[in-house]
Amino acid sequence: MAGPLSPSKSDSTVIIVLGASGDLAFKKTYPALFGLYKNGFVPQNTDIVGYARSHIELDDFRKRVSSKIKTSNDEEKSFLTKFLGRCTYVSGKYDDAESFKKLNEAVDNIQKNASGAKHRVFYMALPPSVFIPASEGLRQHVYAKDGNNRLIVEKPFGKDSESSDKLAQALSQHWQEEEARSPIYRIDHYLGKEMVKNLMILRFANIFFGAIWNRQYIDNVQITFKEPIGTQGRGGYFDEFGIIRDIMQNHLLQILSIVAMDKPQSLDAEHVRDEKVKVLRAIEPLTLDNVLLGQYTKSEDGKEAGYLDDEGVPKDSVTPTFAAAAFQIKNERWNGVPFILKCGKALDAQKTEVRIQFQDVPGNIYPGVARNELVVRVQPEEAVYMKFNNKQPGLSSTAITSELDLSYSRRYQDVKIPDAYESLILDVIKGDKANFVRDDELDAAWKIFTPLLHKIEGEKIKPELYPFGSRGPASLSKFVEKYGFKRDAEYNWSPPKM
Structure with missing residues (x-):
């Protein structure tokens, strides 16, 4: 599917799932990404990089991802094998520059041969306590210079007016609500x-x-x-x-x-x-x-x-x-x-x-x-x-x-x-x-x-x-x-x- 993130087959899209070892990622994010992949709704050259603090071997990570994805026939099992092949994992902290530099190297390596634009989607399946340092680390060290950047933020968005305002102000230092190349998407799955x-x-x-x-x-x-x-x-x-x-x-x-x-x-x-x-x-x-x-x-x-x-x-x-x-x-x-x-x-x-x-x-x-x-x-x-x-x-x-x-x-x-x-x-x-x-x-x-x-x-x-x-x-x-x-x-x- 060609869309705003992938206007041509030469473009590359990497979806980075932060909090990739958590329940939300395993139960919701990865199964949803597989559904889009299986039905051809993601751009052709799309890869998925999981990022979390936990040290997990890649094979074990892929097994955990597949354990939450249901397949009903051989065709779907074949799609799952291909999907898992496009999933990688990087461990690192959410408040550490070196960790984000390591993440950026992994994404750069995936996109190094792309002749077109290099887009990045950052899905923060994280607790609110690390929203701010994670968003700062992404903006400073993993931000795409040759493509679109999109930041997905999961609820809760604060606990009241004051905490919500503080969170919004902190995010806005690095990600602008209406910036064309790096907008914020606050997700409410309903x-x-x-x-x-x-x-x-x-x-x-x-x-x-x-x-x-x-x-x-x-x-x-x-x-x-x-x-x-x-x-x-x-x-x-x-x-x-x-x-x-x-x-x-x-x-x-x-x-x-x-x-x-x-x-x-x-x-x-x-x-x-x-x-x-x-x-x-x-x-x-x-x-x-x-x-x-x-x-x-x-x-x-x-x-x-x-x-x-x-x-x-x-x-x-x-x-x-x-x-x-x-x-x-x-x-x-x-x-x-x-x-x-x-x-x-x-x-x-x-x-x-x-x-x-x-x-x-x-x-x-x-x-x-x-x-x-x-x-x-x-x-x-x-x-x-x-x-x-x-x-x-x-x-x-x-x-x-x-x-x-x-x-x-x-x-x-x-x-x-x-x-x-x-x-x-x-x-x-x-x-x-x-x-x-x-x-x-x-x-x-x-x-x-x-x-x-x-x-x-x-x-x-x-x-x-x-x-x-x-x-x-x-x-x-x-x-x-x-x-x-x-x-x-x-x-x-x-x-x-x-």
Whole structure:
């Protein structure tokens, strides 16, 4: 594939994965790179250099990479062998000039015979504590002089407004947000998910949605993230951040901004991100009055441990593992419409979805019917379905709830939905910034959450306890009802059986 990074076959592209010995690299980055390689989406002359502190022999490193990549046939196994042949590894420190010089020598050696441009993509799968020295070392010692440089930064992007600003200022000393040859790509993998990317098409390519996407017709919006697992030994890391930083401030807020934004002037990345920033700046900062916090305890049958039982979690921790918050957007389109974001661990199911609940039918002559809802199921079982009221078939004239259902497993059986990381790394290769977080967008997001986070942590606000495997805190239903949501207890959508 020829693209901005590889305009000709003579060009060379090297993707340097920093933190290459960590879980994120093995579980996400390398499998995504293999998927792109297998399907021909990376430039022809592409090599991958892993970099980390650990001393690992190349054969052992390649075995570890391949252990996380699934192959289903001989053709894929052949691709994997070729892919591994393009993967090398260099060990070194993140705050040592000599280490980065050694990395640069390895990359130079790969690109020495390239007759065209020599491009470099730096993927920092690193903890925030080493972002700054690593970015400085890359800029000073591994920067491509004869091609494009692109820096991918993984979340978390700070812990509050102050730390985020410091990180942004430090990165900007060496990497400029809008510099043509070395832009920053702040990656939030939810922006690479198929159904999140589909939100723009649904909203702005369908006239019937565009006409009703406002406070005149929509009563409330819910964006939900649920997972049935706890912290599973990662409690020490999780306790430092909590569910609000881990999920709500980034993943769910990104979805909110796409659902709520006005139509951009064009699909140009900056036009799209301009509209997202406008929405975030119109959101009032959260307060304790519009937030519900929870923390899971052991399951009712005693088989699953509680959060405080996780090794590394302080026994007196009040870090929330569940949060629900109601956001108010003070603009013409959404004034008075609550956006309810919910996220939690150790719940009863795995699900991420957007639920648009419309207002009651004015002067309704069929009392008791449920509200219309548009649901975008992000994961699992990707789908878009509309809940509507329909006549009960037969002699009855009763109105019942049914759905118009676009389930991807049925409609697109022959289409493999790409992994979110595949999608986003491909965007970097193409130079498309629309699905990445801009610095002013990050600043606006932290301003919404920082006062609340400081209050929770400063006053050690105790969360409501809920058992592992439940729907969350017992007061959740009252919380969402307070903001206008009406639950249809008799209706339950299920994905089609194939």
